[in-house]
Amino acid sequence: MPGSGEPDVKHVIAAAPDKTTLVDLELSGNPRCLALVRRLLEASAHSLPLDNSLLNDIKIAVTEACTNVIKHAFRYDPNRRFGVSLRISPSRYQINVVYEDAGFNPAAIPLPDLNNIREGGLGVYIIRNIMDDVVYSTDPPTGTVTLSMVKLLKPTSATGGQM
Amino acid sequence: MKIECQTDNASHRKTFVLDGELDVHQAKTLKATVMEALEQDDVWTYVIDMARVGYIDSSGLGMLVYLKKEILRNQGRLLIEKPTDAVLNVFRLTKLNEFFELG
Numbered sequence: 001m002p003g004s005g006e007p008d009v010k011h012v013i014a015a016a017p018d019k020t021t022l023v024d025l026e027l028s029g030n031p032r033c034l035a036l037v038r039r040l041l042e043a044s045a046h047s048l049p050l051d052n053s054l055l056n057d058i059k060i061a062v063t064e065a066c067t068n069v070i071k072h073a074f075r076y077d078p079n080r081r082f083g084v085s086l087r088i089s090p091s092r093y094q095i096n097v098v099y100e101d102a103g104f105n106p107a108a109i110p111l112p113d114l115n116n117i118r119e120g121g122l123g124v125y126i127i128r129n130i131m132d133d134v135v136y137s138t139d140p141p142t143g144t145v146t147l148s149m150v151k152l153l154k155p156t157s158a159t160g161g162q163m
Numbered sequence: 164m165k166i167e168c169q170t171d172n173a174s175h176r177k178t179f180v181l182d183g184e185l186d187v188h189q190a191k192t193l194k195a196t197v198m199e200a201l202e203q204d205d206v207w208t209y210v211i212d213m214a215r216v217g218y219i220d221s222s223g224l225g226m227l228v229y230l231k232k233e234i235l236r237n238q239g240r241l242l243i244e245k246p247t248d249a250v251l252n253v254f255r256l257t258k259l260n261e262f263f264e265l266g
Contacts, residue, residue, distance in 0.1 A: 067186070
């Protein structure tokens, strides 16, 4: 609001080139941080062409990605740290999740059997189904894994949440 | 997440009204609450009221799957009532709308 001292977030996002990282977070292996990340994603939506179902898709994908890091790579160790960065423009919403997991092989992630449902194994399936682009890249010498997820906001935003 | 438990002794029916987000952190709270009831009761119908759950992820889904299997093992019944659109979307994506009894 003019004169209120609030930054004009909409203007900042509109002016940012597509690859600009607007938010860079360092998170711990404590799952309590996940709700905080969702509040941040909700706040970012106020200035974007992001309806509720699309925002919910992004919230689920980011939470699934962070949960996998905390649960499988870190085994709930609160002393370990990983990064989440948001690159937001009016046309695309990109989230990168960066962490260390020397033994990780994205090709080894099994597909869930939806006709014989089990308690686990749905996270990556959900991410791949709700985001427009999902790429895992690994750097074997350092053991760094980068999960890059993109949701296109235009012109495909009308299909968000249609499952 | 808040969990309110309503007991109907006459019809052997226990309703857990959830309020909040069902993620990996909160799924453990739900498990502890339902499992405690399951250990005390004989054959009951358990209802999970999700009208005030605006968010669920795979950990929450996994916990609901686990609870349904445990309740069935005890010859009980699990109903998921009033799921919001956000929750229904994830159920449909994972075909869990066919696995759960929805009301």
